[in-house]
Amino acid sequence: MRTVLSIEDLSIALPKGADRPHAVGGISMTIREGEILCVVGESGSGKSMTANALMGLLPPGVAVDGGRAVFDGQDVLALPETERQSLRGSRIAMIFQEPMTALNPLMRIGEQIAEVFAAHGMYTQTERDKRALALITEVGLPDPAKIVRAYPFQLSGGQRQRAMIAMALALEPELLIADEPTTALDVTTQAQILELILDLRKRRGMGVMFITHDFGVVAEIADKVIVMEKGIAVEQGSAAAVLQTPQHPYTQRLLDAIPTGRLPEARRLEEAPVLEVKGLRKVYRTGGGFFREAREVRAVDDVSLSIARGEVLGLVGESGSGKSTLGRAVVRLVTPDAGQVLVGGTDLAALSEEELRKSRNKVQMVFQDPYASLNPRHRILRALTAGPIAMGKPKAAAEAKARELLEIVGLGAEAAGRYPHEFSGGQRQRIGIARALAMEPELIVADEAVSALDVSIQAQVLDLLRDLRSRLGLSILFITHDLRVAAQLCDRIAVMQKGRLVEIGAVHDIFLSPQEAYTRDLLAAVPGADWAGENRARELA
């Protein structure tokens, strides 16, 4: 097979004052026709920089300072800008992580695809429109004639990513660079997009550089793998070799950190429920006015469940399933339309504002985004003590407790005097957990609390939660879109779809003998499910 791209000793310099001199420090790789190379690494490993350097899309201040990238016999890094521009989109194409923001919100999908032809001066306008329609059909978008005229906001995340792929394929590139193209998507959508990429690779015979942080995805599609850590390729080889016999300790750590579907030992649970949700409903109405009809979305539709003291209940579902609304209703950040939220016998859903303020501490939340959920102008001590002090705890006692909690979550008491920006994402999530604990809650609602973190950090935070669960007897409602994560921590799992509770049961039952079709679909869509299954089988043997 012909070599499409060969990168030789590429290094990319960061501006002065960055945490290290080189974003990428001398990496080499080759991609052949019809081959998928996965570049794997955690955030800051330089994997996206490598892709951007190839495309000539490096951010200002960052520049290639060594090495070559030979594409079709010439070093693309040394080409003048006009030639690189004509290469972009025609022979090397790229798709991005966030399909929500990667399309121009004010342009119709058809126009945005046809624009690729216009950019390279190909075809007449009618021919361009015809080809855009054909591409939309090829990437499997429903009702192509309608999609051509649609604006991005009228499409779902998966549909937008398909539109992006259509755009990238327009001029039949020899090399497709995909930068975390499925990270922002639901598992079932992710599975479809991966299948589409595999299928297109086969039909078009293009080389694919696929950037990801997820070894599950790697197991699903990679021919070759290159593992990057801090700008250096620590390991590369065939997918089978890297996944099964990883040589470098960093690769091993990453692989170990992946929730592989190893199920925890079933634990005996207490009978006494800490939370009982009964017949909960929440309907969102949008629009409505002089001449408009209101639209109704049943975010939570007659859901009942309970959590025992010391239990971790995983609430799993795709975006729009109502899992977050349910979580927010339990904390009473949204007031449900009907139903009860009983915490220690009190119905939180029925409390007045004044009574609610006194009972707020009973249920606390840990949020998804560790960067946005702490006030950047408040020291950690204040973040941890404001709640307890408002509840009437003496200041000295609250501060002592805050320091103790910081020790418990593994940050050390001296963290109290610092500001949020001085901490990494994983550390901030620990602060978020300490903040929730400071209120001495009966229940913690963790809404996608580890989703924004790198796998190795994710594993550490999950370890912490497991530790806290056994040490403090914590009850947790753990909301996540990721079944693998849920399997690691939870005692039972509840699956939601379109506002309804589809299935609820012990982790082993859900994973090993799911009763509902939707649960089976979700499990099948988990990337690398087969690979994880093989691993488990091997471990058992």
Added chain:
Amino acid sequence: MAVLVPVLGRLAKALLTLLAIAVLNFFLIHAAPGDPAVVLAGEAGAADEQMIAQLRERFGLDQPFHVQLGSYVWNIVQLDFGYSFRQGAPVLDLILDRLPATLILTLTAFVISLTLGIILGVAASARVGKASDSLLTTLALLFYATPLYWAALMAVLVFSVELGWLPGFGYETVGANYTGLARVWDVIKHLILPASTLGLFFMAVYMRMTRASMLEVSQMDFVKTARAKGLSGPVIRRRHILRNAILPVVTLAGLQAGQLVGGAVLTETVFAWPGIGRLMFESLAARDYNTILGVFLVSAAMVIVFNILTDLVYRLVDPRIGARA
């Protein structure tokens, strides 16, 4: 049709708002010190009881309060804004007489400032950090910071008094009796100084806003997508960045457009431009309440009309707005 439906709703609300303004106006009259009849009689210099009673009867001031309110609102609905005794003419005639001059001035300033502001803003953003960008932003800051009346006076001093290039006051040359194209040219010559004085300030605002908005949008993901497609810099700026960056400029332009009738008082006064602004200024000095209230109502109506127009433009520029609501 889909575009028009929300507009009908807005129009209904707008009419209610206008009615509320009219009622507020009515209370304003009554909140003024003394009784209009006494004021009028006093101004006429014959303040005897009999004349005051006559005036009261004539204006219906002897009627109960709610009857007066009703007849005032009914008059407004019929577009009868009352009579100006100062000018000896119906208020509506006065306003309609002055309106064209004001609209010519403010619309010219509006179009010039918006067009130049956007063009210069785009130009500055394309050269960000370079000397030409610094020059443009500094000039904009200068225009923005200069008080309007000072700029107006300086313009008259330099271009009219010193250089004698352009007429310094008025709407057309008095007594010249130009007709046809010659008259148009005459008006244009009179228009240049006041329109550019009024326009410079807003041009600076539009330019700074366009530049900032362009720079912000150029950081967005879809711009990277556009580059990855192989589009050239100018095409990306025009088709992708500008279209998205223009939204806040539209908002601001809508606000300024609302001021088209009432917002040129200073300029009209300095350049002796016979428009609504000067009418208001003169009426204010002469306590000509009916005229002032008429001008208020027309200005308020204009603000409302341009708010609706801005909403419409928004819907045209951004497809998400109509569909989401």
